[in-house]
Amino acid sequence: MKTYHQSVLVNEVLEALNIQKDGTYLDVTFGGGGHSKELLDSNQTISVIGFDWDQHAIEHAESLQEQYGDRLALIWGSFAHLYRLAKKHKIKLVDGILADFGTSQFQIHERDGFSVYNDTALDMRMSSSHFKTTAADIINYATEKELCEIFWEYGEERNAKKIVQRICQERQKKKITTTKQLASIIEKLVGRSGKIHPATRVFQALRIFVNKELDNITAFLPAAFDLLKPGGRLVCISFHSLEDRLVKTFYREKIESGKAIMVEKKALQPTEEERAENPASRSAKLRVIEKK
Numbered sequence: 001m002k003t004y005h006q007s008v009l010v011n012e013v014l015e016a017l018n019i020q021k022d023g024t025y026l027d028v029t030f031g032g033g034g035h036s037k038e039l040l041d042s043n044q045t046i047s048v049i050g051f052d053w054d055q056h057a058i059e060h061a062e063s064l065q066e067q068y069g070d071r072l073a074l075i076w077g078s079f080a081h082l083y084r085l086a087k088k089h090k091i092k093l094v095d096g097i098l099a100d101f102g103t104s105q106f107q108i109h110e111r112d113g114f115s116v117y118n119d120t121a122l123d124m125r126m127s128s129s130h131f132k133t134t135a136a137d138i139i140n141y142a143t144e145k146e147l148c149e150i151f152w153e154y155g156e157e158r159n160a161k162k163i164v165q166r167i168c169q170e171r172q173k174k175k176i177t178t179t180k181q182l183a184s185i186i187e188k189l190v191g192r193s194g195k196i197h198p199a200t201r202v203f204q205a206l207r208i209f210v211n212k213e214l215d216n217i218t219a220f221l222p223a224a225f226d227l228l229k230p231g232g233r234l235v236c237i238s239f240h241s242l243e244d245r246l247v248k249t250f251y252r253e254k255i256e257s258g259k260a261i262m263v264e265k266k267a268l269q270p271t272e273e274e275r276a277e278n279p280a281s282r283s284a285k286l287r288v289i290e291k292k
Contacts, residue, residue, distance in 0.1 A: 007034030008281040012268045016235045016288040019043045023095035028079035033064050040068050047071045053078035053127040080216035083223040093229040100237040116197045119180035124210045135206040139176050155205030221250045228291040235288045244285050251289045260289040
């Protein structure tokens with residue numbers, strides 16, 4: 001696996017998890033293994049169990065498994081199925097759980113459909129084994145109303161109606177099957193100003209919808225909390241308001257019910273230095289709670 005992916009908020013993650021001697025930690029979004037590696041290097045007595053629904057991520061982690069031996073175990077599967085996976089692999093209560101909901105730079109650069117700048121098939125599935133419907137299927141066959149709802153709800157795209165009307169016009173002439181086709185349609189319609197591509201929010205909306213990302217987070221949070229030991233911490237990193245809202249609401253419910261305590265009152269965000277070094281981190285927000 002190429003090493004251009006930079007894990008975000010590494011120091012903040014280590015502090016938030018409050019690493020305990022001989023502890024067991026779950027990294028449910030293993031990706032390129034950056035956070036897991038930092039965890040294992042931070043304390044020689046702990047073990048990490050990594051999960052990822054992208055089988056390529058698991059397959060490309062051989063060198064890390066060789067380096068850390070039985071301190072690192074990897075499991076192929078979605079964090080949305082954490083309860084079932086933990087039961088299947090006989091995972092008992094753990095000391096901390098980390099979830100980084102961002103798309104890894106490996107996926108953006110290497111998998112079809114994720115980058116608005118790379119001309120690839122309009123796929124966007126993080127795992128072809130878990131999902132059959134591609135972004136191209138949505139773009140070409142969803143109704144005008146459905147597309148408007150997707151772009152607005154998951155991308156908060158203010159030009160949703162105008163963009164959808166143009167997409168519907170273009171798909172009647174020719175199927176939209178590549179990222180370049182879709183990005184060009186939107187750029188020609190909306191125009192471009194600033195560094196952010198005008199198709200970015202549409203691509204985000206499609207990715208979230210295709211991979212059921214918000215549903216997965218909703219399923220993951222209660223299962224993760226149940227897997228924690230008393231004193232164990234749940235750390236979640238979000239990259240847009242929809243994810244962060246789910247995390248914040250869940251944490252508040254656990255705190256108000258007396259089942260958890262707040263570790264940090266406000267979300268932790270990257271320093272100016274990290275933003276400059278790794279622009280992909282700019283929207284990251286870390287929230288952490290501790291189970292009573």
